[in-house]
Amino acid sequence: MKAFVAAPRSAALRALNYEPAVERIRRAGSSSAMPLQDVVKALGPAYGSVFTRLDCSPSHGVELIAQSDMFSAEPSGRVxxxxxxxxxxxxxxxxxxxxxxxxxxxxxxxxxxxxxxADNRLAGKYVGPDSMSLHFEEPDNDFSLFAYAWLASRTGLQAIRSTSYGTKILRLRRDLLGSLPVPIAPTDIMVRVAGLVRRCVADRERFLEDLHAARRLVEALPAMKSAWEMCSERRRHSLVWTSPLPSLSAWNVASTGGALRYLQGQWDSTLGDVIHSDGVYYGTRFARVACQPPHGIDFMSQRDAMLIRPAPRRIVHPGFAERQLYARPGTILVGAQGTLGEGEIFGRAVLVHDRSAKVAFTEHLLRIVPTDGRALSLYAYLTTTVGFRLLRTTAVGTKLLSLREDMLRTLPVPEWPDELATAVSDLVRSAFDARDRAENAEEEAIRIVEEEVLPQWLG
Incomplete structure (x- = not known):
């Protein structure tokens, strides 16, 4: 990348600090752009602060979110x-x-x-020293939301990264970030963009509200309440096991504190009964060769699959059958390689909906393909605390664990009235419809910025 700078600044001597698009906006003059520091009342007040994290019980602490948690579809931090x-x-x-x-x-x-x-999914949580927070004077006015859409655009990302300093791990310089010019667009365009951003925020909140409502219906089942008491808190367990041992690891039978055996005694149904005969499988390993659109396909890692706004890689199509790369809508993907840390992706499930069905997934995401009509209710069950603990009982390995497919098929699943299953499915469907609307609204807001606002500076 080359940057031709008319007026280099003594405070920024690295080529990285001169993004061509930003320099063009600067040259457009003060009537066409406003420095970011003039539209915020605080810029990263906690950024770079150092402190020792003292873990405690959820009832006595606050939730600290890392960078990856900020972008998670269901933010869950460290207490x-x-x-x-x-x-x-x-x-x-x-x-x-x-x-x-x-x-x-x-x-x-x-x-x-x-x-x-930040929406209600993130509000009330706390950020750590690696998160830069911008506090606007009027967070909900049109210009503030337009400024967000500019920062979230591809050009905005490049602009933010141009304020970096450091060597291996880069960080942001407050002075350079504050001097970034935010383009000023015609009022009608800013109103359109702000309306789309508001719609995106509302639908993201609706997504999580409906998911939580669906899980509450599942967790209200009597057997689920008892199982939750046994396994909700992760701690050391010991129990007497008289059934056949599926492995030589005590983790596979004792980690839920008896919830696994209890539910097996309460329900006759297993996961194998509600999925296709070939409905549990991993993807295929292959080399990832980077390329640029329009060539190639989008590819998601385990981390990307869990994000509210994924950032997939673009790679060359490896030539495998689509079943090994893609997943049809209704497939449940489970993070299937990792460790047992409470905040880890390992054992967490995500549902493939219409948008994500067009993206290739890493082989480390285990595919579970339910039979017709069971996908939504099964997803709600597997993403409850009990379902998450049960999925992790199938973990085998040493440093990096994986999930045993034969043990997954034996996991107990609820037997519930059709009316309850329908109610749960309706809420999950509503949640993912809201998520799709949110993604569409944010993409349209960013498109307007990139295609209708920026060309007048970048042409």
């Missing part, structure tokens, strides 16, 4: 004592803040430099 942070109010996330991943590398699909607007 720490609030007094771990010297000034906790600076770390608190409120609705309408823009959160930026503030530490990382310049990889094409890395989170570093990406921005997301």
């Amino acid at each position: 720490i004592r609030r007094d771990s942070m010297p000034q906790p109010e600076r770390h608190l996330v409120t609705r309408g803040q823009v959160l930026i991943a503030g530490a990382g590398t310049l990889g094409e699909n890395e989170l570093y430099g990406r921005a997301i607007l």
